[in-house]
Amino acid sequence: MPSNAKKVAFAEAGERSWCSTMELFRLFKMQFICHLFICYVFLVSGLIVNFLQLCTLPLWAINKQLARKVNCRLAYCISSQMVALLEWWSGTECTLYTDPESYPFYGKENAIVILNHNFEIDFLCGWTFCERFGVLGSSKVLAKKELAFVPVIGWMWYFLEIVFCKRKWEEDQKTVVQSLQRLKDYPENFWFLLYCEGTRFTQKKHKISMEVAEKKGLPKLKYHLLPRTKGFCVTVQHLRGTVTAVYDSTLNFRNNQIPTLLGILNGKKYHADLYVRRLPLDSIPENEAECAMWLHKLYQEKDELQEKYSLTGCFPGPTLTPPCRPWALLNWLFWILLLLFPLCLLLLRLFQSGSTFIIFTTVVLCFAASLGVRWMIGQTEINKGSSYGNKGGQLNNNA
Numbered sequence: 001m002p003s004n005a006k007k008v009a010f011a012e013a014g015e016r017s018w019c020s021t022m023e024l025f026r027l028f029k030m031q032f033i034c035h036l037f038i039c040y041v042f043l044v045s046g047l048i049v050n051f052l053q054l055c056t057l058p059l060w061a062i063n064k065q066l067a068r069k070v071n072c073r074l075a076y077c078i079s080s081q082m083v084a085l086l087e088w089w090s091g092t093e094c095t096l097y098t099d100p101e102s103y104p105f106y107g108k109e110n111a112i113v114i115l116n117h118n119f120e121i122d123f124l125c126g127w128t129f130c131e132r133f134g135v136l137g138s139s140k141v142l143a144k145k146e147l148a149f150v151p152v153i154g155w156m157w158y159f160l161e162i163v164f165c166k167r168k169w170e171e172d173q174k175t176v177v178q179s180l181q182r183l184k185d186y187p188e189n190f191w192f193l194l195y196c197e198g199t200r201f202t203q204k205k206h207k208i209s210m211e212v213a214e215k216k217g218l219p220k221l222k223y224h225l226l227p228r229t230k231g232f233c234v235t236v237q238h239l240r241g242t243v244t245a246v247y248d249s250t251l252n253f254r255n256n257q258i259p260t261l262l263g264i265l266n267g268k269k270y271h272a273d274l275y276v277r278r279l280p281l282d283s284i285p286e287n288e289a290e291c292a293m294w295l296h297k298l299y300q301e302k303d304e305l306q307e308k309y310s311l312t313g314c315f316p317g318p319t320l321t322p323p324c325r326p327w328a329l330l331n332w333l334f335w336i337l338l339l340l341f342p343l344c345l346l347l348l349r350l351f352q353s354g355s356t357f358i359i360f361t362t363v364v365l366c367f368a369a370s371l372g373v374r375w376m377i378g379q380t381e382i383n384k385g386s387s388y389g390n391k392g393g394q395l396n397n398n399a
């Protein structure tokens, strides 16, 4: 055989074996036992971190800023596991569309991030960008109160000084303002995420919110719910001087993909596109009514941008994607290695004991833990979402 033909045959054989290895790996990622192990690592490491966070309580009294910094690092240990799952396990790609003048500011200043709320994993894509710009441990959000009770993540948020709301303004006003005031001397750069639509997009919620828009004489939106302005205005008012810009962000997935956390766990690869526009905070009116109108106008512009994306399949402007960093993966590997040994030891002891009762109890415990994680994943599922926004024209229509 001529040497060129040999080289081609060799390359083809190499490619075939690479493809079958990848196929095997794809099948491996879909196995329940893998998911069980990932969930075990997440739960046990998460509870260890929650416990360590609890241990930092006395430090708050002695050195508050140090306690906050320690808690940012501890929180990173949990949230970066989910980022590693997205980036390294599922191989999901995230492309950033933004202008080169704004790029150097990302991760170097405090900012309010406004994001559309259509996807079950939009928070996770947000976290990925936080990770790439080095603000994952300190990232904040105006979150619904129900999430504070989710083990691991919700408990971690308590120590991160996340702002919670009941989505009942009369009850929220005081606590939200107090929580925002506390962030004024935060020792780390942070991004404060606001889903101004207040709930995930569903056809029903969209129809109702457009009826509200009509009543208010506001233009109808095709791709967004009508934004709730109170949270945004109060955040701008109380973080003025602390935060320097608003990042108007719009997220989409290529080829009309509908990503889910279960899909990520099964190793399914998605491609996210994020468009970010940096708007200096000084450009936002101080007056509350004007600030609310500013937000409505922003959502009208966001809607036009979505229309362009749905027609062309991409956002306008250059892409400047920050590279994937190894730290999330290294943190995950650290916990895997740390927790693999006690698991093996436990299983060995279990089978050595030969006790049907102990084996049965362990199986029941594993089943209960996997149900627990399934419930946590359920928190991200839109069809299990709240009924907030399902009734129009009322001030308080929480689930």
Ligand SMILES: CC/C=C\C/C=C\C/C=C\C/C=C\C/C=C\C/C=C\CCC(=O)SCCNC(=O)CCNC(=O)[C@H](O)C(C)(C)COP(=O)(O)OP(=O)(O)OC[C@H]1O[C@@H](n2cnc3c(N)ncnc32)[C@H](O)[C@@H]1OP(=O)(O)O
Residues within 6 Å of the ligand: 106, 113, 115, 123, 125, 126, 127, 129, 130, 139, 140, 141, 142, 143, 144, 147, 165, 166, 167, 168, 169, 170, 172, 191, 192, 193, 194, 195, 196, 197, 198, 199, 208, 209, 212, 225, 226, 227, 228, 229, 230, 231, 232, 247, 249, 276, 389, 390, 391, 392, 393, 394, 395, 396, 397
């Ligand atoms: C370079 C890279 C850049 C970016 C990277 C991207 C992101 C990364 C950033 C950070 C990541 C950080 C963390 C992420 C991790 C996890 C996050 C996960 C989830 C948490 C998210 C949530 O929980 S969302 C739900 C909670 N949050 C919110 O609701 C926020 C928005 N809401 C508000 O601001 C509200 O105002 C409020 C909650 C403060 C109060 O709500 P309430 O309903 O009580 O009062 P409102 O006054 O707002 O509403 C009444 C007015 O609304 C009118 N109305 C009535 N019905 C409707 C309807 N169906 N639709 C619209 N409007 C309606 C009503 O008429 C009232 O009108 P008024 O004129 O009287 O005001």
Ligand SMILES: CCCCCCCCCCCCCCCC(=O)OC[C@@H](O)COP(=O)(O)O
Residues within 6 Å of the ligand: 038, 039, 042, 081, 082, 085, 120, 123, 144, 147, 150, 153, 195, 198, 199, 200, 201, 373, 376, 377, 379, 380, 384, 385, 386, 387, 388
């Ligand atoms: C490696 C990890 C594998 C294990 C996975 C465990 C997953 C736990 C994830 C819990 C994170 C919960 C965050 C959910 C955020 C969210 O999407 O909230 C929805 C709200 O905005 C709006 O709620 P709604 O009004 O119901 O639309």
